[in-house]
Amino acid sequence: MRLSRYFLPTLKEAPSDAQIVSHQLMLRAGMIRQEAAGIYAWLPLGLRVLRKIEQIVREEQVRAGAVELLMPTLQLADLWRESGRYDAYGPEMLRITDRHERELLYGPTNEEMVTDIFRAYVKSYKSLPLNLFHIQWKFRDERRPRFGVMRGREFLMKDAYSFDLDEALARKSYNRMFVAYLNTFARMGLKAVPMRADTGPIGGDLSHEFIVLAETGESAVFCDRKLVEMPAPGADLDWDDLQALVDARTAMYAATEEMHDAATFESQTPEADRLSARGIEVGHIFYFGEKYSAPMKARVAGPDGQDVNVHMGSYGVGVSRLMGAIIEASHDAGGIIWPDAVAPFDVVVINLRVSDEAVSAACDNAVAQLKALGKDVLYDDTDERPGGKFATADLIGVPWQLTIGPKGLADGVVELKRRATGEKVSVPLAEAIERLTA
Amino acid sequence: MRLSRYFLPTLKEAPSDAQIVSHQLMLRAGMIRQEAAGIYAWLPLGLRVLRKIEQIVREEQVRAGAVELLMPTLQLADLWRESGRYDAYGPEMLRITDRHERELLYGPTNEEMVTDIFRAYVKSYKSLPLNLFHIQWKFRDERRPRFGVMRGREFLMKDAYSFDLDEALARKSYNRMFVAYLNTFARMGLKAVPMRADTGPIGGDLSHEFIVLAETGESAVFCDRKLVEMPAPGADLDWDDLQALVDARTAMYAATEEMHDAATFESQTPEADRLSARGIEVGHIFYFGEKYSAPMKARVAGPDGQDVNVHMGSYGVGVSRLMGAIIEASHDAGGIIWPDAVAPFDVVVINLRVSDEAVSAACDNAVAQLKALGKDVLYDDTDERPGGKFATADLIGVPWQLTIGPKGLADGVVELKRRATGEKVSVPLAEAIERLTA
Numbered sequence: 110m111r112l113s114r115y116f117l118p119t120l121k122e123a124p125s126d127a128q129i130v131s132h133q134l135m136l137r138a139g140m141i142r143q144e145a146a147g148i149y150a151w152l153p154l155g156l157r158v159l160r161k162i163e164q165i166v167r168e169e170q171v172r173a174g175a176v177e178l179l180m181p182t183l184q185l186a187d188l189w190r191e192s193g194r195y196d197a198y199g200p201e202m203l204r205i206t207d208r209h210e211r212e213l214l215y216g217p218t219n220e221e222m223v224t225d226i227f228r229a230y231v232k233s234y235k236s237l238p239l240n241l242f243h244i245q246w247k248f249r250d251e252r253r254p255r256f257g258v259m260r261g262r263e264f265l266m267k268d269a270y271s272f273d274l275d276e277a278l279a280r281k282s283y284n285r286m287f288v289a290y291l292n293t294f295a296r297m298g299l300k301a302v303p304m305r306a307d308t309g310p311i312g313g314d315l316s317h318e319f320i321v322l323a324e325t326g327e328s329a330v331f332c333d334r335k336l337v338e339m340p341a342p343g344a345d346l347d348w349d350d351l352q353a354l355v356d357a358r359t360a361m362y363a364a365t366e367e368m369h370d371a372a373t374f375e376s377q378t379p380e381a382d383r384l385s386a387r388g389i390e391v392g393h394i395f396y397f398g399e400k401y402s403a404p405m406k407a408r409v410a411g412p413d414g415q416d417v418n419v420h421m422g423s424y425g426v427g428v429s430r431l432m433g434a435i436i437e438a439s440h441d442a443g444g445i446i447w448p449d450a451v452a453p454f455d456v457v458v459i460n461l462r463v464s465d466e467a468v469s470a471a472c473d474n475a476v477a478q479l480k481a482l483g484k485d486v487l488y489d490d491t492d493e494r495p496g497g498k499f500a501t502a503d504l505i506g507v508p509w510q511l512t513i514g515p516k517g518l519a520d521g522v523v524e525l526k527r528r529a530t531g532e533k534v535s536v537p538l539a540e541a542i543e544r545l546t547a
Numbered sequence: 548m549r550l551s552r553y554f555l556p557t558l559k560e561a562p563s564d565a566q567i568v569s570h571q572l573m574l575r576a577g578m579i580r581q582e583a584a585g586i587y588a589w590l591p592l593g594l595r596v597l598r599k600i601e602q603i604v605r606e607e608q609v610r611a612g613a614v615e616l617l618m619p620t621l622q623l624a625d626l627w628r629e630s631g632r633y634d635a636y637g638p639e640m641l642r643i644t645d646r647h648e649r650e651l652l653y654g655p656t657n658e659e660m661v662t663d664i665f666r667a668y669v670k671s672y673k674s675l676p677l678n679l680f681h682i683q684w685k686f687r688d689e690r691r692p693r694f695g696v697m698r699g700r701e702f703l704m705k706d707a708y709s710f711d712l713d714e715a716l717a718r719k720s721y722n723r724m725f726v727a728y729l730n731t732f733a734r735m736g737l738k739a740v741p742m743r744a745d746t747g748p749i750g751g752d753l754s755h756e757f758i759v760l761a762e763t764g765e766s767a768v769f770c771d772r773k774l775v776e777m778p779a780p781g782a783d784l785d786w787d788d789l790q791a792l793v794d795a796r797t798a799m800y801a802a803t804e805e806m807h808d809a810a811t812f813e814s815q816t817p818e819a820d821r822l823s824a825r826g827i828e829v830g831h832i833f834y835f836g837e838k839y840s841a842p843m844k845a846r847v848a849g850p851d852g853q854d855v856n857v858h859m860g861s862y863g864v865g866v867s868r869l870m871g872a873i874i875e876a877s878h879d880a881g882g883i884i885w886p887d888a889v890a891p892f893d894v895v896v897i898n899l900r901v902s903d904e905a906v907s908a909a910c911d912n913a914v915a916q917l918k919a920l921g922k923d924v925l926y927d928d929t930d931e932r933p934g935g936k937f938a939t940a941d942l943i944g945v946p947w948q949l950t951i952g953p954k955g956l957a958d959g960v961v962e963l964k965r966r967a968t969g970e971k972v973s974v975p976l977a978e979a980i981e982r983l984t985a
Contacts, residue, residue, distance in 0.1 A: 116614045116679060118668035142664060144619055144626075145651065150664060151617040159617070176554045179589040179597070181582055181701045182620060182684055183653075200646045205653075208638045208688045213583065215621075215643075226580060226588060230556035241554060246620055246684070250646045263619045 110454070112489045116153050119501055129325055131436035132257030134445050138505045140432075147254025147262030154505060155432070157453035159265065162431050163244055165296050165450060166267045172344055173289035175240040175269050180222050182246055186212035188221045191405050201249045215248035220401050220423055223270040227419070228407040234274045237409065237419070238282050242269035244428060259327070259389070259433040269424040274411060276398060279420035283315065283396045284351040286424040288342050290319050290392050291358070293426065295341030297435060298448025301391055302337055304330065304363040308395055318365060319392035323437040326387030331374050332363035334382040365390075389434045396422040445506030446529050454487040455479075456545055457507040459498050461514030463490055471513050475523070475538055479511075482546050503528065509545045513538075548892070550927045554591050557939055567763055569874035570695030572883050576943045578870075585692025585700030592943060593870070595891035597703065600869050601682055603734050603888060604705045610782055611727035613678040613707050618660050620684055624650035626659045629843050639687045653686035658839050658861055661708040665857070666845040672712045675847065675857070676720050680707035682866060697765070697827070697871040707862040712849060714836060717858035721753065721834045722789040724862040726780050728757050728830045729796070731864065733779030735873060736886025739829055740775055742768065742801040746833055756803060757830035761875040764825030769812050770801035772820040803828075827872045834860040883944030884967050892925040893917075894983055895945040897936050899952030901928055909951050913961070913976055917949075920984050941966065947983045951976075 116139075123133035135141045140155030151159055167177065183205065189195035195202075195214075203215040216222070223241055231239065244267045254262050271282035287303065294301035299321050306318040320330050322337065342354050362377040364370070365388070374383065401407065402418040411417050432451075439446045447453065456479060460472045472488065479486045487507060489498050495514070502510045512524040517535060525541040526533045536544070554577075561571035573579045578593030589597055605615065621643065627633035633640075633652075641653040654660070661679055669677065682705045692700050709720035725741065732739035737759050744756040758768050760775065780792050800815040802808070803826070812821065839845065840856040849855050870889075877884045885891065894917060898910045910926065917924045925945060927936050933952070940948045948964040955961055955973060963979040964971045974982070 114612065114614075116616070116668075116677060139668075142667065144660060144663075145621065145623045145649070148619045148621055150619060150660070152664075153614050153616050156615060156617045174552065176552075176591050177594060178554070178591050179594045181586045181588060183583065183586055183686070183701055185583045203643065203645060205641065205643050207641060208690065211583070222582060222588070225582075226590075229580065230554075230577075239554060248621070252646065263621055 131433040161451040169293040173285045175242045240271040265429040267426040271422045272419045291341045315396040320388035326389045329366040330388040333361035334384045336361045394424040444504035447506040455484040456509040457487045459512040569871040599889040607731040611723045613680045678709040703867040705864040709860045710857045729779045753834040758826035767804040768826040771799035772822045774799045832862040882942035885944040893922040894947040895925045897950040
């Protein structure tokens with residue numbers, strides 16, 4: 110992508126109402142633009158990262174056996190009356206009346222709709238286990254939207270819903286999502302710690318939040334340091350028997366401030382391992398049994414021919430919120446530092462003198478070689494001054510910067526900089542390409 | 548994907564309120580489920596096709612120089628007051644009030660919002676031409692939603708918006724989209740004919756609809772048969788000079804019934820070439836100059852330093868509607884016949900006896916080989932009877948069916964069927980794979 114033909118409206122300064130660093134940097138890097146309180150347009154750079162995050166979430170859901178569908182943004186109020194949540198949900202639900210005076214709502218979550226889909230088609234335990242997920246825009250009418258995409262009103266969420274014959278099987282489904290989440294966040298370069306959580310308006314009796322540790326996190330968290338250091342399980346697993354993996358991660362103390370109990374923390378955790386930190390919730394999983402299947406009559410015939418209510422769970426990931434969390438966890442004074450897996454581009458090629466034909470030819474050649482190797486390349490072919498180009502490259506956080514100018518070209522070298530470490534080397538182009546594809 | 552672990556709820560009969568064949572087949576093939584009037588959930592098979600269509604649309608937009616962003620579904624009413632359309636739009640606009648009594652709406656189109664984004668950042672003609680597109684859910688509160696996804700209320704649309712310094716340059720942008728559309732629809736196996744169109748509520752003085760010819764089309768169309776037979780221009784073009792290509796396609800008569808003039812048709816078109824048919828609108832492009840830039844003050848400094856209103860166009864493709872149009876144009880008594888480029892899977896492998904270990908091993912082998920060749924494979928590993936399996940495979944319209952049973956296996960052959968032609972051959976597995984990857 111040539112920067113001169115792209116749409117990357119960076120800002121020198123963030124608007125003063127952006128309070129946290131991820132919000133400031135997303136505005137300055139031309140990733141988002143606020144269209145109304147808590148409602149954002151995703152500018153091209155922001156959209157690229159959003160799609161990368163979304164794709165990692167999707168791949169790990171599919172790996173864990175979930176099947177993707179897509180439910181609409183608007184739902185019938187009557188469906189929520191079946192579960193009893195229409196009146197209970199409160200002012201965060203955006204209620205809408207259409208031209209024929211039918212009551213709709215902008216879905217904040219989809220337990221009712223997916224249960225309705227399930228009951229319409231699935232009649233036998235032989236079709237179970239079933240886990241259906243979608244990645245769709247949701248709306249929650251937050252009283253005070255703030256912190257950019259971290260607490261927006263229109264937001265992108267992955268929500269999965271599992272259906273099982275009984276509680277024991279449902280816990281296996283819960284474990285699959287638990288492990289999928291560990292892998293998902295690890296792929297994005299995040300340390301996300303599962304913490305026992307309150308079930309809130311979703312309901313149920315088993316729930317974990319996944320919390321990214323970041324100094325600017327919204328809430329205090331307390332956990333065993335060893336839990337933070339545990340590696341993600343990876344993909345090569347027996348997905349039908351994950352209990353030991355889950356047990357190893359739930360045996361140690363970990364709690365958000367709502368669930369925290371200091372005495373238990375101290376009794377369970379050696380003093381040297383007690384970590385008090387701040388965290389950002391990026392995922393939340395629930396097992397809630399028959400909470401929706403009973404009132405909505407989502408029943409299947411069991412092996413004995415008798416109909417039983419299915420046991421359900423739901424599993425959310427805040428896809429758009431993750432972008433804020435990643436930036437909170439990975440930035441410096443110069444701007445964003447994207448982990449490779451979610452970076453909008455793999456490398457930015459910086460042309461230091463576009464008026465110099467030899468330099469431009471060398472840049473074209475570098476871009477072509479990198480593209481042929483499958484790299485996503487942003488090519489800064491603008492007539493901006495070098496200082497401005499370097500500042501923009503640092504700000505937008507692309508993992509590698511490959512700079513070509515007349516002086517280096519005369520010496521047969523280009524400059525390769527790793528954004529995360531600031532390390533720079535002057536090497537021939539072939540060697541630079543080798544390093545950044547290693 | 549193993550069918551036994553998938554979610555493909557096919558129906559024996561379509562509900563009686565499904566009037567047209569695409570709606571009937573999408574319901575029967577388990578692709579969609581109605582959640583409210585004109586609001587559908589996309590079940591896994593439907594979502595796969597939707598994503599394929601979306602990706603083709605995206606690729607051709609990018610090839611034509613457009614840059615992708617993503618605007619939110621909800622918009623502020625005040626933005627539409629700036630253009631004067633808030634009051635003019637009528638009951639098709641879904642108007643919403645949030646908890647703080649702010650007036651929002653569910654976007655039916657995005658001229659105002661994209662103009663607002665443009666004016667916030669772009670100040671000079673040097674940033675032009677610029678074409679921004681997004682693929683996002685829209686809502687139009689149709690009085691009488693019907694025909695499934697063909698006239699839904701919540702629908703997926705690609706909409707692009709071009710910004711140019713003057714009318715001559717804006718016409719070049721228009722031409723790029725004109726040609727991109729020809730290529731887009733051709734890649735989906737559709738013959739889409741550009742027809743001069745009324746500009747309606749978008750406004751402006753130049754507009755073309757792209758119409759797919761289908762017996763079940765919503766409106767009568769009249770055109771020169773030679774226009775229908777013209778091949779798509781393809782990608783290898785001088786994108787800065789497309790006037791001759793566009794002229795060749797606009798010189799011949801082509802009109803929807805709203806624009807039809809029988810006398811002109813007859814005078815311009817030799818009798819043998821006069822085609823009266825029915826059509827489905829799948830795209831609509833507009834040049835409307837300063838209609839939005841003037842009231843919204845979207846101005847840039849020209850080469851002489853004077854600020855001028857930018858000249859704009861907008862370009863829509865009905866992504867979800869296209870699925871209906873493709874089915875209307877490509878089906879038979881047995882079900883859907885997907886063009887290869889948008890098929891949900893490339894091939895379905897049908898196991899005729901899952902209880903037979905040798906047959907299942909042969910199927911596993913075939914599936915593994917096809918996947919290694921990059922094919923999307925649906926593996927029917929259910930214990931359904933052969934007749935039911937064949938009927939499902941025909942109904943869902945996957946381009947190739949590879950059937951493996953005990954009898955063929957004993958003879959060293961599998962059966963390969965091409966869905967579109969019904970042609971079947973019994974050949975060794977290696978030869979079948981060669982044929983379907985040819």
